[in-house]
Amino acid sequence: MLRKELHKNPELSGQEKETAGRIKKFIEQHHNAKIIENIGGHGLVVIHTFSNSGPTIVIRCELDALPIKEANNFEHRSINKGVAHKCGHDGHMAIVAGLVFWLKEQDYKHGKVLLLFQPAEETGTGAPSVLNDYIFSALHPDYMFALHNVPGHPLHSIITLNGNFSSTVQSVAIQLTGKESHSAEPEHGVNPAMCIAELIQKFNQLNNNDAAKEDFRLCVPIYSNMGKKSYGISAGFGEIHYTLRTKSIEKMESLKKNVDSILLEVCPKHELPYTTKWFDYFPAVVNDGFCNQVITASAKTYNYNIINKSVPFKFGEDFGWFSEKYKAAMFGIGAGLESPALHHNNYDFPEELIETGMNMFKGIIDVILTNQK
Known part of the structure; x- marks a missing residue:
């Protein structure tokens, strides 16, 4: 399974060459979409085109792991000493990569969907590097969306924030x-x-x-x-x-x-x-009002419990660089009340969230593209 393969082979920020290669190989096995490599470093963009007219939607996830020694002893534990996926980026990548199965079955009349696998989120350098890459800017995104799993909240709950999502x-x-x-x-x-x-x-x-x-x-x-x-x-x-x-x-x-x-x-x-x-x-992620409405509509479509959080998360997220330039929004997915916290050495991404994350992004894409004339 892709998520466990990624977890077993983590790479630090700016060193995600093999991780990007694993994603590329997975996409090529299951879809014939155009793939652009080496964006902003080891970044990767998968382009699914329905039409050259209509909006371009970017779904973003992160490639990098953390300099943390894993305490878990399960079979898919990290084989790279002192490096581990302790923020859930392995799960985020699995969610976004999994969208290719759904995308190739859709027949929207307008729009494009870009799957962005971004490097170096943990150091805050990946998003600005992608933004400064002329190849990415030439893709002309209209909307950008991202998620993050959040331990301490009920499993599968969708956490939304008006205005600032992060600090x-x-x-x-x-x-x-x-x-x-x-x-x-x-x-x-x-x-x-x-x-x-x-x-x-x-x-x-x-x-x-x-x-x-x-x-x-x-x-x-x-x-x-x-x-x-x-x-x-x-x-x-x-x-x-x-x-x-x-x-x-x-x-x-x-x-x-x-x-x-x-x-x-x-x-x-x-x-x-x-x-x-x-x-x-890391500039604060500022959620666009329309994009936030789309997130809420998607959550309602799949009958997920919506938690409207009034106070921004205290963690940083370099997705804030994207929200400064594009209409963008980020949401959280509850990783369970008993889950170890992010960046703890015994944390592991709950695999049952992969379907939840995919459903949310499917709903987001559907809300935007079905409203195109």
Whole structure:
């Protein structure tokens, strides 16, 4: 089965060559649709044309896995050490690839359906790379849709949001350059320890972890490093990495200014020059109103339980890059109340969701293309 094959052979962001090859092989075995490779990296687009007139609908999923060691012992566990599909992208790919069986049986008079297998979602670089690829832009998408499985919600439930679906996320690495000294004479060096301690405290004071509030802000320490394991040397270098989360791009810019202000206040006081590197940026996914209505109509067609969530998810999603340019929307599918959480080492995509996801995308395509004159 495709999903288990993909799960067993995961690849990290930007390295998904074999994963894309497996998808291509699967499509070619079951459909004669046109396939375009190497879009935005190892991205893949499958083009099913009903007519050159009418709207172009893009159904998007993700190719990449995570740098997590799998704890599960089932037969399809990852064979790539330290890499595993712990976000469910293997299941998302199986859903989108499975649509080819349905598409080749349809006879809509207008429109095209593009199945986009996007690289590097986990680092936030895949969607902008696809958007910057002239081959993709030349396909002229009209509507874009994506899903994500969501543990902690009832199995098969459809989770919709008006406006923002996800949060804006930004990561930062802060490097502090001090001066090493003999550990018996730390006064002759500049040790970054107290500066790091003060920065962590002040960044923590910025937090408001209530996602329902407009000023939701979350600064999470991800990684830290200082000095070396040589006990006669007082550390002279340190670094801390953070991930920041807010409700919107505007709120993120404000939070980044707060971080910069704290650095300007604290680091000179400790006589520590510093550098910052901002990376892994995910703009919030903003659901288009019409696209959201189409998602709801599809869910009603298949009698799925609809959960209208009022507060955006706190996770980041690089589908937000697409929602900035095209009419787009994302929805969630409940992965079960007992499912391990995303990015946990014992998570596994529930295979019963493959049919649910396919039905949702079938309904979305049908709602749009049956309304064409």
